[in-house]
Amino acid sequence: MTSADLKTGIVPATTEALAGELARLLSPAAVVRVREPLAKRTTLRVGGPADVYAEPGGEADLRVMVRFAAERRLPLLVLGRGSNLLVRDGGWRGLVVSLAHPCFCAIELTEEGGRLRCGGGARLKAVANFAKQHSLGGLEFLEGIPGSLGGALRMNAGAMGSSIFDRVISVRFMDLAGVTGESAPGQLGVGYRHCPGLRDRIVLDAVLQGAPAPREEIEERMNQYNRKRWSTQPAAPSAGCMFKNPAGIPAGRLIEELGLKGTRIGGARISLEHGNFIVNEGGATARDVCRLIELIRERARAERGVELETEVEMVGSDE
Ligand code: EPU
Numbered sequence: 001m002t003s004a005d006l007k008t009g010i011v012p013a014t015t016e017a018l019a020g021e022l023a024r025l026l027s028p029a030a031v032v033r034v035r036e037p038l039a040k041r042t043t044l045r046v047g048g049p050a051d052v053y054a055e056p057g058g059e060a061d062l063r064v065m066v067r068f069a070a071e072r073r074l075p076l077l078v079l080g081r082g083s084n085l086l087v088r089d090g091g092w093r094g095l096v097v098s099l100a101h102p103c104f105c106a107i108e109l110t111e112e113g114g115r116l117r118c119g120g121g122a123r124l125k126a127v128a129n130f131a132k133q134h135s136l137g138g139l140e141f142l143e144g145i146p147g148s149l150g151g152a153l154r155m156n157a158g159a160m161g162s163s164i165f166d167r168v169i170s171v172r173f174m175d176l177a178g179v180t181g182e183s184a185p186g187q188l189g190v191g192y193r194h195c196p197g198l199r200d201r202i203v204l205d206a207v208l209q210g211a212p213a214p215r216e217e218i219e220e221r222m223n224q225y226n227r228k229r230w231s232t233q234p235a236a237p238s239a240g241c242m243f244k245n246p247a248g249i250p251a252g253r254l255i256e257e258l259g260l261k262g263t264r265i266g267g268a269r270i271s272l273e274h275g276n277f278i279v280n281e282g283g284a285t286a287r288d289v290c291r292l293i294e295l296i297r298e299r300a301r302a303e304r305g306v307e308l309e310t311e312v313e314m315v316g317s318d319e
Pocket of ligand 1: 240
């Protein structure tokens with residue numbers, strides 16, 4: 001066994017055998033890989049590998065995966081587009097599931113007027129563009145959020161003064177025992193960047209409400225949002241806003257007032273464009289990013305008495 005293998009805590013034969021066992025239970029459309037690098041699957045581009053990484057080819061495969069993880073006591077991580085995620089350098093000891101297969105990414109109009117049914121793996125950008133093509137407004141703000149629908153619902157993502165749950169009619173999900181259900185937003189305890197009802201559930205699809213509007217108007221609003229984003233947010237790899245906005249002051253302004261913009265640790269830097277973004281300037285490790293997060297939290301606490309809470313989800317092991 002090499003030192004790299006020792007770090008995973010699972011001997012290679014076991015990981016290979018587990019992955020093989022799982023693969024045999026799945027449809028031919030499913031994908032199963034061992035020691036899959038996760039950095040390339042996150043927008044921040046840091047972090048170690050997943051012991052086992054799998055893409056279900058349909059709901060039956062997904063059910064097999066969640067039950068397999070429960071029976072084997074494998075920690076399960078459901079990966080969206082990885083845009084609000086910090087994977088630590090040791091990676092994920094267990095199973096990572098991604099709804100990347102096209103069957104989870106469909107977007108279609110429903111029978112009721114003005115509504116879309118979108119798969120949990122669908123990109124928000126694709127949802128916004130589909131709505132525009134069908135002259136449905138109210139979903140323009142989704143265009144600039146680099147995530148999947150499932151991930152966005154799980155944290156009630158938002159931009160430009162709107163949050164995704166402002167537009168949700170219902171969400172269909174699978175729980176960690178493989179049982180499916182459907183809920184209205186009122187049953188999910190939705191709040192600012194927060195949706196406890198989806199914490200231990202995987203979004204299969206959701207119905208969103210649009211509002212009929214001329215296509216040019218929708219297009220113009222999208223362009224306006226796009227311009228605002230490019231002029232206030234960095235283009236370098238990041239996980240979006242690192243912290244939730246605390247009461248009283250936006251986190252970005254607070255970090256600017258603390259004089260921390262531009263601070264660098266290793267390959268990570270607090271963005272000069274927006275204080276609430278930490279960017280990877282190339283070769284950053286998760287440890288670099290975590291040290292910057294701690295530095296910001298300590299200074300905010302000591303100098304302003306503000307307890308900053310991370311918006312980005314931090315997962316995995318350090319070593
Ligand atoms: N500001 C500064 N300095 C900075 C950054 C911001 O003074 O370095 C000031 C701005 O001038 C503005 C205020 O702080 O007066 C708020 O800034 P901004 O309009 O950029 O919005 P935000 O509250 O920082 C929120 C969301 C973003 C979303 C934008 C645009 C949170 C934590 N963030 O940012 O969402 O894109 O509005 O709608 O709610 C994300 O969640 O990952 C994210 C990027």
